[in-house]
Amino acid sequence: MRHTSTLGLQRQQGAALVIGLILLLVLTLLAVSGMNSASLEFIMAGNEQYRSNAFQAAEAGIEQTIAQGAFNPAGGVPALNGATTATDSWATTVTPQLGGVPLPAIWGNSWNSFSTYHFEILSIGTALRSATANNLQGLAVISPWDPTVQPDPNAGTTSLQ
Numbered sequence: 001m002r003h004t005s006t007l008g009l010q011r012q013q014g015a016a017l018v019i020g021l022i023l024l025l026v027l028t029l030l031a032v033s034g035m036n037s038a039s040l041e042f043i044m045a046g047n048e049q050y051r052s053n054a055f056q057a058a059e060a061g062i063e064q065t066i067a068q069g070a071f072n073p074a075g076g077v078p079a080l081n082g083a084t085t086a087t088d089s090w091a092t093t094v095t096p097q098l099g100g101v102p103l104p105a106i107w108g109n110s111w112n113s114f115s116t117y118h119f120e121i122l123s124i125g126t127a128l129r130s131a132t133a134n135n136l137q138g139l140a141v142i143s144p145w146d147p148t149v150q151p152d153p154n155a156g157t158t159s160l161q
Helices: 002-011 015-068
Strands: 080-083 089-096 114-126 132-144
Touching: 015 080, 015 089, 015 114, 015 132
Parallel strands: none
Antiparallel strands: 080 089, 089 114, 114 132
16 A cells, blocks of 8 residues: 555656646736736826826917917017926917908998908927927907908998009
8 A cells, every 4th residue: 555655646747836837927927917008008198198288388378379469460479488387388479361461341241340360379389208289279350440451331332442
């Protein structure tokens, strides 16, 4: 009897140890992969936050430019720069449209004694990690009637001077 039990011990090849090590390796690889995936998602969420900050800075630039209200059809509107926070900033440029010429109002309505000047505001917002946002805003400024653009609505003529 004794001889048979020692013979059984000699036949064991350590298969449980090998299988246990392989399972431990698989679990380690899954844990490392999960950590890499989580850190990548963390970086992606941060980049989205910085992109959103750049967009908000560009929007703030448009609001500040409109609040200044110094729209000159001759192209005399200066470029503006500003910082909404210590890390986010914006820069805007205002461009007169249609060569700075006003458009006459539509005839036949109560607004026929006004003209409109059209402008385009380009605002570039920047944030950390080189995040940028370019926002473009159109703007129409209603102005009093301009005799160089349209005839006097009260004169009854429809030809332009």
